[in-house]
Amino acid sequence: MTRASNFKGILMMLVAVGAFALMDALMKSLAGSYPPMQVSFLRGVTSLPFLLVPILISGHLTRLRPVNVRLHLLRGVLAVVMLGCFIFAVRESSLTVTYSVFMIAPLLVALLAGPMLGEKVMRVQWVALAFGLAGVLLMLRPAPGEWASVGVLAAFVAAICYAFAATTLRLLSRTDTTECMAVSFVLLLSIGSGIVASVDWHPIQPEHWLVLLGLGLTGALGQLFITEAFRLAPASIIAPFEYTALIWGVMLDFSVWGLLPEATTLIGGLVIVAAGLYLIARERRDREL
Secondary structure (H helix, E strand, O other): OOHHHHHHHHHHHHHHHHHHHHHHHHHHHHHOOOOHHHHHHHHHHHHHHHHHHHHHHHOOHHHHOOOOHHHHHHHHHHHHHHHHHHHHHHHHOOHHHHHHHHOOHHHHHHHHHHHHHOOOOOHHHHHHHHHHHHHHHHHHOOOOOOOOOHHHHHHHHHHHHHHHHHHHHHHHOOOOOHHHHHHHHHHHHHHHHHHHHHHHOOOOOHHHHHHHHHHHHHHHHHHHHHHHHHHHOOHHHHHHHHHHHHHHHHHHHHHHHOOOOOHHHHHHHHHHHHHHHHHHHHHHHHHHO
16 A cells, blocks of 8 residues: 555545534434434435435446355445444434444554454553443443443444444455445435334434435445445544544534533543544654655
8 A cells, every 4th residue: 555545535534524523423313213223224214315326327237246155245234233333323322422422433444454454453442442441441331320321332342343344444445446445335225224223113203304415325334435435445544533523522512412522521531532532643654664
C-alpha cells in the first residue's frame, strides 16, 4: 500500500464516520417507536436502492457477483447481531455513551489484523487494548440503585462484532469488488434482521417516511465509503480514525437531544481514545525506524 492510498483510505473513513453518525442519530429517533431489529431492517432495506440504482444505470451487474460466499454469509450474521445490539444501545443510552464504548472496536481490529490478515501485531497493541478495556470498565459502572449499563454492555458486544466484520471485509477485498461487498452486507442485514423483526412488527408511521429516506441515503453513503476505505488502506491505519465518531456523538446529543456527557463517560472515552492515539504514534515511529 502506498502513502497516497493510505491517505485516500483515511479520507474515506472520515466521510464514512460522518455519514454513519447522522444515520445513527436517525436510528435513535426511530428506536423509540420500533423494536431494534425492525430499525435494523429499515436501515438495511432503505439503503439498498441507493446502492443498486447507480450499479444498474452503469450496467456493471457483473461486479455484484460474490466470490467468497461463506465469508459474505459470516459477515451478514455479524452485521445482524452488531446492528441489533447497537440500536438497542443507542435506545438505552446517549450517542456519546454508545460511541465511547464502541471506540474499543478499532483496537480490536488492529489486534485481529494479526491472526486473520497476517499483519504484524506488536506488544504495544496489547497494552493499548488493556487501557481501552479499562476505559470501557469505567463506563460500565452502574448508577446508584440501578443497572444503567445494559446499553453499555450492548455497545460492547456490537463493538466486538464490528471488529470481526471489519476484518472479514479486509479479507473479502482481496477477492470481491467494492460494490459486491457493500450490497451483500446491506442485503444480508436486511434479510436477517427482517426475519427476526417479523415476529414483532410495528406498522410504519407516516411521519417517519422522511426519516427513512435520510436513513437510506446516509447508510448507503457510509457503507460505500467505509468499504472503499478498508480496500485502500490497512485496517490498522484507518480504523483509529473512527474515533472522530465521538465528536459527532457529543455534537448530535447536544444539538438534537440537549444532552451533555457525564464525567465518567468523558473520562472513559478519553482513556479509550488515548490508547488508540498512543498506538498510532508507536506504529508510525516503528515504521520510520
